[in-house]
Amino acid sequence: MLYINCPHCGMRSQNEFSYGGDASVKRPELNKEVSDQEWDDFVYNRKSLRGKHLELWQHISGCRQWIKVERDTATHEIFRTFKADEEVA
Amino acid sequence: MTQAFRIKNVGLINRDKKLSFKFNGTTYFGFEGDTLASALLANGVHxxxxxxxxxxxxxxxxxGVDEPYAVVQLYRNSETEPNIKATEQELFEGLEAKSVNCWPSVNFDIGAINNFLKIFLPAGFYYKTFMWPKSFWYRIYEPFIRKAAGLGVASTKHDKERYEHKYEYCDLLIAGSGPSGLASAYAAAKNGAKVILAEDKPRFGGSLLTSDVNIGNQSGKDWAEGIIAELKTMPNVVVKNRSQIFGYYDHNMLVMSEKVSDHLPETKKYHPNKRLWYIRAKxxxxxxxxxxxxxxFGNNDTPGVMLSSAAKEYLKVYGVLVGRxxxxxxxNDSGYETAIEFKKHGVDPVVLDSRKNPESEIIDEAKNLGINMKNSYVVVAAQGYKKVKYADIASISEDKKKLGKIESIQCDCICVSGFWTPTIHLASQSGNKTKFKEEIDAFVPGQSKQNEITLGAANGVFxxxxTLKTSFKAGSELSKKITENDNEIPIPNVVEKKSSQHDRFWCVPLPKGKNYKRFLDFQNDVAVSDVEIALREGYRSIEHxxxxxxxxxxxxxxxxxxxNGLQLVSEIENKVVPAVGHTTFRPPYTPVSIGAIVGREVGKHSRPTRKSPMHEWHEKNNAVFVDAGVWLRPRYYKxxxxxxxEASKREAKNVRTNVGVCDVTTxxxxxxxxxxxxxxxxxxxxNSWLKLPVGKARYGVMLREDGIVMDDGTTTRISESHYHMTTTTAQAANVLSHLEYYLQLVWPELNVNVVSTTEQWAGAAIxxxxxxxxxxxxxxxxDVSNEGLPFMGYMEGDLFGVKARIFRISFSGELAYEVNVESDYGNFMWEKIIEVGEEFNIQPYGxxxxxxxxxxxxxxxxxELDGRTIPYDNALEGLVSKKKDFIGKRSLQRSAFTAENRQRIVGVVPLDKQTSIPEGSHLVKDDKAPLPNSKLGHISASCWSVEHDNPFSLAILKDGKKMIGQKLFAMxxxxxxxxxxxxxxSHYVDPKGERVRS
Known part of the structure; x- marks a missing residue:
């Protein structure tokens, strides 16, 4: 079970969180013309990376904040975690 | 029965407490502190x-834990448990156990005919034999194999034992209380670290309980006792026996199974049977x-053949002789240690050593005691069927290929030692890259992936x-990093006898003309010949x-x-062992009860049960409940x-004719x-929300980004910047997460807060x-007149002194209202509605x-909103705004979603107006068409229409709009x-929707 550093609450076990997918996906702006390809990429198409991956988790049994977690999908190593509004350098 | 093989004044058992127990129906006696195995051996049962x-x-x-044979069916407190190792099960008064894998009895077993058919049962037998004819599999092969396979029998009764889960955090978790565990725990504890020390056996001390050593001028056993006694007094230390750490998972999470009650005739009141610890360790x-x-060697599975360390443990811990x-x-030298213990207790052993000229302090001691020793000698085969009677022995050439003349030697047990294998399971599970250590012919931990270190014998240090030096040091250094204390501990003197290099010899060749089974895996009956077949048939990877x-x-x-399996493969393949590699070690290290894994989450406890504030009233009024998500809701009032x-028809009819009340708190x-x-x-x-006035409600549909309907419900504007949103019972949690996702990540510029108030309000639909x-x-x-409170209107009211919210919304299609009060007043509200409603013939409905x-x-x-439908499918396209953008809108342009013959909701009535249509039935054009008869749609919901008094269903049907009036078949x-x-x-009643506005 992963041990995730919630930037709001501190180190907590994985069972307090729910997974939210790739954090690098950006929703197209509202009311903007979007091509089929762009929209498909946003809704469906995901890379299945082996290695370092920036992903979303929500601390559902804690502060309910969505956070970003930089994790290695092969080793499960977690490098850094970020608040929702933090820029990932 | 007497305990004929028990010797006086030896061992750690409590001889003041005699216990009786039954094995295969015979009553025996043992002592407190025995295992079932030691007690049986004391009685000469092999x-x-x-x-x-x-x-x-x-x-x-x-x-102990390595036992491959002695697996029994245990009976305790009128329950039964299969696959219990007799070597681990502690004796208690009244224990009962039976043999497995035998019928009708262990002494006369019909299945033993397999032993004479063994030539027909080689490796891969099942794969090769039961392939054809295909029809035989279900009727003949599978039932036969099922009966023949498996060890014990699981109980079919409800397990009345209780199992607990516990979450714990510590600085240092130490697995095993042998010399290295004790030394490192002690050093870390003295530095103030929070330590958990786990021992799977009932007694602490590991090898110190049986080895002939001195630590700090005490015997190893006394030193261990002293350390444990001191650790137990320290507030920063948790010391646990009967506790097996069986799994090493990610981020230093380890799981330990503590046997709290298995050693007792029955579980104490308020105690669990087992406790599963989830430990996060630094x-x-x-x-x-x-x-x-x-x-x-040949027939090395005959009863009486056992590990020499086991023979020593039975003697020194339990005072039991495994043979005379x-x-x-x-x-290697370990065999001599066992021989010396036999000799000291008046039994004359014979030692066969495969080495030519071994010399060491231990061997010298054996020599001085006058023990009969033969070098360059091996056991060729054990002889005897149900017990060893004699052994065929022979000298062996230096290259270990040729045997000398076979001689017979009388013996009643063969204590075998082929050197030691470090227990690297936990390290390997943690991701450690193990390495092969030539000097000990075994794998040891190598490069760590997580924060773990392996010490002592587990690390190949004998x-x-x-072991003590490295362990004191590791305990002190690891704890120093965490607590920043550095209390130096003097390392005690050690007196131990030096041993010499073991012989890299693991398998005795077959003598000419003999075809003895030489077993590698004793529990699964895998012999040397089986591995040879596998390799001959082309299996190369050790995993295969x-x-x-x-x-x-x-x-x-x-x-x-x-x-030994690896040695054999490497020898046949002519590779070194590390090139063959070992199979993956996976948790659990030892079998763990399913009950312990499940814990308290059994039956009704497997998820929370939520009850509305009116639950008791429903109970008193004969409600029959149904699970609705995690809620219990009245299904009908009997x-x-x-x-x-009958009940639901009566209740529904009363709503259509008079008035009904339904608990909608959920x-x-x-x-x-x-x-x-x-x-x-x-x-x-x-749909559009910007112009909804205060005091008005609106029905809304929300989509996922892929255009599929996620949820629906009404939302009411309570005040200028305050809305009360309702969701379906099932989707409440998902909708909240959905809103939080958009507010926190996508549109953080929106100044909005959302919070669940599901449990804060009790609701009644009238x-x-x-x-x-x-x-x-x-x-x-x-003023609740049609003008004062029009359809989709909202007002606040005073319900006999209680503040209430009144919504004019309807799910039933009738003139209807929903009243909400704070949950604590829920029952008050409900009782008032029933009381006042009596004159209108009110009935609650489920x-x-x-x-x-x-x-x-x-x-x-x-x-209908089943995660596969878009607004159009549900005839909700009128609610889809063309002007503004919203979540999922772009997806609605997908060609499949705009297709001419898109599926759509319709109503379905059986032609005979009698037969109810099962939910999930498929709608087809031709009921006689050959399979696969492709479906046009499916029945999503069925009821007995109280308005028309005949069955009515809803269906999602391809090209639904055009299908009205057509005749199909529901299959x-x-x-x-x-x-x-x-x-x-689909609008079977009041198609114009006049009633809700009346």
């Missing part, structure tokens, strides 16, 4: 079971020791002096060899067999002998507050033509009537029904 495949007689091979110190490995004429067969032969796949997971059908409720609340709703819902009259009596000071009412009205619910292969039906409008 035959405990039959082997898995050949049904050969089997006895005891080890004295550092893990693995001091799990090592397991002696066997040398492979022991033969010790060894390739010198006590070195394992699966083809089942080597190492039994409940003991090859603790005594893996390394009157007299009514069944579900609906999800979310408070949406903030200056941008309207904007958020406008983006979340498909529906029916007389509902306004009732409402007026409930709120005499409010979810079944609720469904009936909505189905015949054509209102969609979870069965349910599950219920074996074919029903001719007619497609009608």
């Amino acid at each position: 035959l405990v079971g039959r082997s898995f495949k050949y049904h050969r007689p089997r006895g005891f091979f080890g004295a 550092e893990v110190l693995i001091s799990s020791g090592s397991i002696e490995r066997p040398i492979v 004429k022991p033969l010790v067969f060894t390739n 010198s006590l002096d070195e 060899v394992k699966r083809y032969t089942t080597l190492g796949m039994a409940t003991d997971q090859g603790k005594t067999s893996n390394l 009157r007299g002998n009514e069944n579900l059908f 609906l999800g409720k979310i408070d949406v507050k903030g200056p941008d609340a309207a904007e958020l709703l406008n983006r979340v819902y498909t 529906a029916g033509p007389k509902s306004r009259d009732l409402l007026q009596k409930l709120f005499p000071n409010s 979810t079944e009537a609720l469904s009936t009412l909505r189905i015949e009205m054509g209102h969609v619910a979870g069965s 349910s292969p599950l219920k074996n029904k074919v029903i001719p039906v007619e497609i009608v409008s």
Whole structure:
């Protein structure tokens, strides 16, 4: 079970969180013309990376904040975690 | 029965407490502190079971967790548990156990015929034989194999034992309380670190309990006792016996199973049977020791053949002699230690050593005691069927290929030692890259992936002096990093006898003309010949060899067999062992009760049960409940002998004619507050929200980004920047997360807060033509007329002194209202509604009537919003704004979603107006068409229309709009029904929706 550093609450076990997918996906702006390809990429198409991956988790049994977690999908190593509004350098 | 093999004044058992127990129906006696194995051996019982495949007689091979044979069916406190290792099960008064794998009895077992058919049962036998004819599999092969396979029998009764889970955090978790575990725990504890020390056996001390050593001028055993006693007094230390750390998971999470009650005749009141610990440790110190490995020879599974360390443990811990004429067969000095213990207790052993000229302090001691020793000698085969009677022995050439003349030697047990295998399971599970250590012919931990370190014998270090030094140091350094204390601890003097290099010899060649079975894996009956077949048939990877032969796949997971298997493969393949590599170690290290893994989450406790504030009233009024998500809701209120059908029909009819009241507390409720609340709703819902006035409610549908309907519900504007959103019961949690996702990540600029208020409000839906009259009596000071409170209107009212929210919304299609009060007043509200409603013939109605009412009205619910439908499918496209953007809008342009013949909701009535259509039935054009008969749609919900008094269903049907008036068939292969039906409008009652506005 992963041990995730919630930037709001501190180190907590994985069972307090729910997974939210790739954090690098950006929703197209509202009311903007979007091509089929762009929209498909946003809704469906995901890379299945082996290695370092920036992903979303929500601390559902804690502060309910969505956070970003930089994790290695092969080793499960977690490098850094970020608040929702933090820029990932 | 006497304990003929028990010797006086030896061992750690409590001889003041005699215990009686039964094995295979015979009563025996043992002492407190015995295991079932030691007590049986004390009584001279060596035959405990039959082997898995050949049904050969089997006895005891080890004295602990590594035991492959002595697996019994245990009976305790009128319960039974299979696959219990007799070597681990502590004796208690009244214990009962039986042998497994035998019928009719362990002494006379019909399955033993397999032993004579063994030539027909080689590796891969099952794969090759039961392939054809295909029809034989279900009828003949599978039932036969099922009966023949498996060890014990699981109880079919409900397990009344209780199991607990516990979460714990510590600085240092130490697995194993042998010398290295004790030393490192002590050093870390002295530095103030929070330490958990786990020992799987009942007694602490590991090898110190049986070895002949001195630490700080005390015996090893006394030193261990002293350390444990001191650790137990320290507040920063948790010391646990009978606790096996069986799994090492990610991020230093380890799981430990604590046997709290298995050693007692019955579980104490308020105590669990087992406790599963989830431990998150900053550092893990693995001091799990090592397991002696066997040398492979002919008939090496005969009862009486056992590990020499086990024989020593039975003697020193339990005061039990495993034989009176022991033969010790060894390739290292450990065998001599066992021989010396025999000699000291008046038994004359013979030692066969495969080495030519071994010399060491231990061997000198054996020599001085006058023990009969033969060098360059091996056991060729054990002889005897149910017990060793004699052994065929021979000298062996230096290259270990040629045997000398076979001689016979009388013996009643053969104690075998093929050196030691470090227990690296936990390290390997943690991701550690293990490496092969030539000097000990075994794998040891190498590069760590997580914060773990392995010490002592588990790390291939067999010198006590070195083990203590490294362990004190590791304990102190690891704890210093965490606590920043550095209390120096003097390392005690160690007196131990030096041993010499072991012989790299593990398998005795077959003598000419003999075809003895030489077993590698004792529990799964895998012999040398089976591995040879696997390799001959082309299996190369050790993982494939394992699966083809089942080597190492039994409940003991090859603790005594893996390394010898590797040696054999490497020898045949002419590779070095590290090139062959070992199979993956996976948790659990030892079998763990399913009950312990499940813990308290059993039956009704497997998820929370939520009850509305009116639950007790429902109970008192004969409600029959149904699970709705995590909630319990009344399905119907039983009157007299009514069944579900009759009661729900009565309740629904009463809503259509008078007035009914339904508990709708379970609906999800979310408070949406903030200056941008309207904007958020406008983006979340498909319809437009910016112009909704205060005091008005609106129905909304929300989509996922892929265009599929996620949820629906009404949202009411309570005040300028405050909205009350409702969701379906099932989707409440998901909708909240959905809103939080957009507010926190996508549109953080929106100034809105959302919070769940589901449990803060109790809700009652009052529906029916007389509902306004009732409402007026409930709120005499409010104007609830059609003008004062129009359809989709909202007001606050005073319910006999309690503040209430009144919504004019309807799910039933009737004139209807929903009243909310704070949860604590829920029951008060409910009772008032019932009391005041009496004159209007009010009746409570449950979810079944609720469904009936909505189905015949054509209102969609979870069965239509099933994660596969878009607004059009549910005839909700009128709610999809063309002007503004919202979540999922772009997806609605997908070609499949705009197709001409897109599926759509319709009504379905059976032609005979009698037969109810099972939910899930498929709609087809031709009921006689050959399979696969492609479906046009499916029945999503069915009811008995109270308005028309005939069955009515909703369906999602391809090209639904054009199908009205057509005749189709509803087919349910599950219920074996074919029903001719007619497609009608989904609005079966009040198609113009006049009632809700009346």
